[in-house]
Amino acid sequence: MLEMFKKVANASAVTIFILLIIVPLWLALDRLIWVAGPDMTNWFSALNENYISKEVVGFTFLQATLSTILTVFIGLPIAWQLGRYEWPFQSFIKSILTMPFVMPSIVAAIGFLNLMEIYDLRSNENTWFTILILAHAWFNLSLVIRFCEPVLSTLDPRLEEQIKLLPNGQSFLDRIKHFWAPLLLPSVAAAACMTFVFSFTSFALVKLITLGENTIESMMASIGSSAGIEGYQVSRNEIILGGSIIQFTVLLISLWLMSYLQQKRQSLLPKASEKIAKKRSRYGWFVVGPAIIFAIAPLLAILVDSFRVQTREQDNVTESWSTEGWEYAFKETVSLSSGWDALINSLSYAFVTLAIALPLGWILAQTIKDLEVKSPKLARIIDVTTMLPFAVSSVMIGLGVTIGMIKINPEFFYQLWFTPVIAHVMITTPFVVRIILPALRSIEPAYDECAMTLGVTPFKRLISIKIPMLRGSIIIAAIFTLAMSMGEFGASWVVTRNSDWTTLPIMIDTIREAYKPITNTASNAIASVLMLIALVLFTWAEKFRPKRDGGMF
Amino acid sequence: MLECIDFEKSFEKPLFSGFNLQLKPGEIVAITGPSGSGKTTLLRCICGLEILDKGRIILNSEEITDVKPERRGIGLIFQKPVLYPHLSVEGNLKLGSKNKEIFDALEEVGLQGFNQRRVETLSGGEGQRVALARALLANPTVLLLDEPFSSIDDDLSDRLVSEVRELLKKRGCPAILVTHNKKIAENFADRVVSL
Numbered sequence: 001m002l003e004m005f006k007k008v009a010n011a012s013a014v015t016i017f018i019l020l021i022i023v024p025l026w027l028a029l030d031r032l033i034w035v036a037g038p039d040m041t042n043w044f045s046a047l048n049e050n051y052i053s054k055e056v057v058g059f060t061f062l063q064a065t066l067s068t069i070l071t072v073f074i075g076l077p078i079a080w081q082l083g084r085y086e087w088p089f090q091s092f093i094k095s096i097l098t099m100p101f102v103m104p105s106i107v108a109a110i111g112f113l114n115l116m117e118i119y120d121l122r123s124n125e126n127t128w129f130t131i132l133i134l135a136h137a138w139f140n141l142s143l144v145i146r147f148c149e150p151v152l153s154t155l156d157p158r159l160e161e162q163i164k165l166l167p168n169g170q171s172f173l174d175r176i177k178h179f180w181a182p183l184l185l186p187s188v189a190a191a192a193c194m195t196f197v198f199s200f201t202s203f204a205l206v207k208l209i210t211l212g213e214n215t216i217e218s219m220m221a222s223i224g225s226s227a228g229i230e231g232y233q234v235s236r237n238e239i240i241l242g243g244s245i246i247q248f249t250v251l252l253i254s255l256w257l258m259s260y261l262q263q264k265r266q267s268l269l270p271k272a273s274e275k276i277a278k279k280r281s282r283y284g285w286f287v288v289g290p291a292i293i294f295a296i297a298p299l300l301a302i303l304v305d306s307f308r309v310q311t312r313e314q315d316n317v318t319e320s321w322s323t324e325g326w327e328y329a330f331k332e333t334v335s336l337s338s339g340w341d342a343l344i345n346s347l348s349y350a351f352v353t354l355a356i357a358l359p360l361g362w363i364l365a366q367t368i369k370d371l372e373v374k375s376p377k378l379a380r381i382i383d384v385t386t387m388l389p390f391a392v393s394s395v396m397i398g399l400g401v402t403i404g405m406i407k408i409n410p411e412f413f414y415q416l417w418f419t420p421v422i423a424h425v426m427i428t429t430p431f432v433v434r435i436i437l438p439a440l441r442s443i444e445p446a447y448d449e450c451a452m453t454l455g456v457t458p459f460k461r462l463i464s465i466k467i468p469m470l471r472g473s474i475i476i477a478a479i480f481t482l483a484m485s486m487g488e489f490g491a492s493w494v495v496t497r498n499s500d501w502t503t504l505p506i507m508i509d510t511i512r513e514a515y516k517p518i519t520n521t522a523s524n525a526i527a528s529v530l531m532l533i534a535l536v537l538f539t540w541a542e543k544f545r546p547k548r549d550g551g552m553f
Numbered sequence: 554m555l556e557c558i559d560f561e562k563s564f565e566k567p568l569f570s571g572f573n574l575q576l577k578p579g580e581i582v583a584i585t586g587p588s589g590s591g592k593t594t595l596l597r598c599i600c601g602l603e604i605l606d607k608g609r610i611i612l613n614s615e616e617i618t619d620v621k622p623e624r625r626g627i628g629l630i631f632q633k634p635v636l637y638p639h640l641s642v643e644g645n646l647k648l649g650s651k652n653k654e655i656f657d658a659l660e661e662v663g664l665q666g667f668n669q670r671r672v673e674t675l676s677g678g679e680g681q682r683v684a685l686a687r688a689l690l691a692n693p694t695v696l697l698l699d700e701p702f703s704s705i706d707d708d709l710s711d712r713l714v715s716e717v718r719e720l721l722k723k724r725g726c727p728a729i730l731v732t733h734n735k736k737i738a739e740n741f742a743d744r745v746v747s748l
């Protein structure tokens with residue numbers, strides 16, 4: 001009976017996932033091709049010739065590449081220090097340094113803008129590019145730490161001792177070449193790959209920090225509202241199609257590379273031992289100290305600036321400290337919703353997303369795990385399908401939902417409060433699968449087998465063995481889903497821009513665009529709320545993370 | 554009471570073929586063989602964790618070849634003790650019994666007062682004793698032991714061999730031990746069979 005129920009649940013989860021992910025994107029693609037025409041050469045030539053998109057592709061690649069290089073350059077020495085040496089309050093330091101990645105991207109953008117305004121760099125046209133690269137490095141720093149630090153911190157010291165006694169390991173350079181580089185390279189490359197993907201599809205940082213320059217992602221978001229309408233702005237449809245294909249291809253290649261590198265990396269991890277006596281680093285604070293300041297400075301700037309009110313009278317700018325920004329943010333005005341409405345909307349979307357994405361992702365992960373033994377090929381197909389949304393950026397998902405759903409029934413979907421949830425579920429479900437699947441795989445079959453030989457029923461095995469053993473991963477997946485949904489900006493911006501369903505990230509952007517002195521302070525107040533929610537959620541999640549995790553989530 | 558008739562099993566290579574065994578009530582049999590000869594697979598087939606390519610299993614005159622492992626009433630002690638890390642010793646033992654015989658079971662294996670201990674604080678020998686207590690709590694018709702003494706040091710292994718044998722004999726619980734160690738096989742079992 002339970003077996004039958006399991007099979008039905010597995011089949012339903014796969015069907016729902018395909019309907020939810022593939023159908024909107026397919027409908028959107030169909031609609032765009034219907035407007036733009038099927039000739040692919042037109043799509044790419046429009047991308048190259050139109051003034052909107054002319055330099056966008058080059059700029060996207062350039063900023064993503066430079067962001068990746070800088071992130072690895074800053075992150076590797078920090079990972080080395082944290083992994084190789086003993087630190088007082090080690091887990092606290094690690095939490096601080098990995099915090100930027102879990103912050104909503106719009107919070108990161110606001111933080112950097114505040115920080116740069118303090119030093120009057122924002123207005124300088126020569127500095128925005130550096131700030132963007134630096135902000136990407138700040139945002140992705142924890143990827144390098146999360147990928148490399150576990151390899152270093154749990155490395156069996158005998159391996160290093162042995163290489164020192166061999167002819168090819170006598171100098172430091174020899175040891176780098178023959179030992180450290182082969183050991184760390186897959187982890188560094190995997191982190192670099194992910195950083196490239198996130199920088200390539202960066203939206204909030206690009207939208208807020210640049211002076212109107214666009215990446216493929218931000219360009220598609222800004223012109224997306226006029227897409228999908230027959231005979232109207234046809235070239236924009238062509239640009240979106242061309243941009244989507246480039247973005248999809250780049251993301252697909254990066255993810256394939258990432259998956260290959262992860263497998264290589266996993267094969268290096270088991271060599272590690274868990275308990276190693278480490279020394280304290282004599283000069284390590286020169287690396288870790290500035291890193292901590294770098295990690296918390298933008299966030300502190302948000303909190304501080306939420307109380308700093310600037311008043312301009314002609315050329316005079318006066319500053320005062322008050323809670324005026326907070327009051328303005330949480331008060332309803334003629335042109336703006338109240339912060340409370342945005343908070344309630346964000347929380348509601350997050351919990352509805354959680355209620356759908358968590359069980360869906362869990363059952364999908366279980367389906368893949370079950371099929372890995374019975375039908376490995378089918379398991380691989382479903383596994384890859386669940387990763388597909390990673391190759392579709394959040395703006396593409398947002399466009400997929402709006403353009404795709406419009407095709408079904410425009411009236412209905414524009415009026416439906418639920419619509420942003422579809423986008424959020426599309427974005428978060430693959431993360432749930434990626435968090436729970438390794439946990440399912442790591443449960444030794446002997447645990448289940450042993451319980452079987454003790455006569456424990458399948459239902460009791462689920463309740464008293466499997467769920468408790470997965471508890472940490474389930475909680476992390478739930479927290480991740482809540483936090484991602486609350487901080488989601490790209491898809492929400494595209495989906496909700498024609499509606500009244502303001503979320504916290506959307507409200508930050510809307511208030512900031514009002515260009516009143518008080519709205520700047522108010523946007524910092526809203527960003528502080530979002531930042532504190534993310535901080536509480538992820539600090540809580542850290543408690544459940546296995547010590548030797550080493551994954552990005 | 555337990556009959557293994559014409560067993561055949563192969564994975565990438567044939568493991569065993571035409572294997573027959575009869576286990577009498579209360580009898581302890583040891584099966585020896587070199588590494589890779591299929592000893593563990595044989596036990597897994599008997600308790601239902603692996604499906605036989607060919608052959609039948611009769612337990613107390615009933616055919617159990619297609620019965621699910623959790624319904625066979627055959628216990629298995631793994632080479633390394635399988636203890637659930639999220640449960641205490643008591644929690645692990647409760648999986649073997651719904652009754653409150655836990656304290657007696659711990660006393661039987663010489664681990665009085667261990668009920669609240671976390672499993673990660675147990676030594677190899679203690680872990681194996683907890684696994685044994687749990688398996689016995691389930692009152693198995695037959696107990697299978699998959700080289701349970703191989704991961705502990707020689708002195709402790711010798712002691713455990715005689716203690717476990719004594720315990721099984723006291724309970725009249727028939728058992729099959731697989732091991733590559735002939736000395737352990739001879740000390741533990743009434744009869745030794747080669748695979």
